[in-house]
Amino acid sequence: MVDGEFARWLAARAGEALVGLRAELGFDDPAALKAAGDKVSHDLIRAELARWRPGDAVLSEEDEGSRQASAAQGEAGVGSRLTADRVWIIDPLDGTREFSEQGRTDWAVHVALWARDASASHGLVAGAVGLPAQQRVLATDQPPAYPSVSVGGAGRLRLAASRSRPPAFLTDLAEEVGAQLVPMGSAGAKIAAVVTGEVDAYIHAGGQYEWDSAAPVAVATATGLHASRIDGSALKYNEADPRLPDLLVCREDLASRLLAALRRHGG
Ligand SMILES: Nc1ncnc2c1ncn2[C@@H]1O[C@H](COP(=O)(O)O)[C@@H](OP(=O)(O)O)[C@H]1O
Numbered sequence: 001m002v003d004g005e006f007a008r009w010l011a012a013r014a015g016e017a018l019v020g021l022r023a024e025l026g027f028d029d030p031a032a033l034k035a036a037g038d039k040v041s042h043d044l045i046r047a048e049l050a051r052w053r054p055g056d057a058v059l060s061e062e063d064e065g066s067r068q069a070s071a072a073q074g075e076a077g078v079g080s081r082l083t084a085d086r087v088w089i090i091d092p093l094d095g096t097r098e099f100s101e102q103g104r105t106d107w108a109v110h111v112a113l114w115a116r117d118a119s120a121s122h123g124l125v126a127g128a129v130g131l132p133a134q135q136r137v138l139a140t141d142q143p144p145a146y147p148s149v150s151v152g153g154a155g156r157l158r159l160a161a162s163r164s165r166p167p168a169f170l171t172d173l174a175e176e177v178g179a180q181l182v183p184m185g186s187a188g189a190k191i192a193a194v195v196t197g198e199v200d201a202y203i204h205a206g207g208q209y210e211w212d213s214a215a216p217v218a219v220a221t222a223t224g225l226h227a228s229r230i231d232g233s234a235l236k237y238n239e240a241d242p243r244l245p246d247l248l249v250c251r252e253d254l255a256s257r258l259l260a261a262l263r264r265h266g267g
């Protein structure tokens, strides 16, 4: 299987396990469901990567060791992710909070591949975003079609934002550009909503990590969408410090307008 296809398969498998876990444990103890979700998905993805891509390094939200840039990884001799040529950047369960709430579908499985010699944007050569509760996986092996303009209707832009930690400046920015804010959980689900045209853009600031955006940004850029930091600079992955605190994902035709508004409001 080529990498994009493999990422799709892996995200789908982890998604099935997570759907099964929700059915098995129910929603009475959200903390237990979140912890179990993180672990089950992480263990499954790590095991399949070790089996099918044993020479590659891994950066995972749920693996303290892999977050330390200097830590040796995997089998002996594989070395640190900072010297590796290929690094899988995974978030086994993005939108953990929403996963633990009955009826919510805004949670995701992220599987991305970063390569040192990549000509692809952001160094991301493959990626898949599993949206198990929406019964779909978006992936770079078959990138979705570029979204049609203004699905929101009435000519009003729709801006996806974190439902629990939206940037403070977003209300003013939305007012200035005449946009409606659409609160949603999970960076992957929000970027997927931009890809499918459910919303026009996603803006985040104030904190996030590489695994929160790598896979969905891989899919968004494969689709032809704009993805950058909120100051317009490039998103960089597999850095020593995995913090990647802000980003903008939107249709290309909106990028300069939203970046200008971000210069005024985004700090
Ligand atoms: N201020 C912040 N600092 C650190 N991580 C943040 C953050 N705001 C959002 N995130 C992370 O980004 C992902 C999407 O957040 P949100 O649902 O609020 O949009 C979540 O990932 P996890 O669910 O994998 O922890 C969340 O933890």
Ligand SMILES: [Mg+2]
Pocket (backbone or CB within 6 Å): 061, 091, 093, 094, 095, 187, 211, 212
């Ligand atoms: Mg996350």
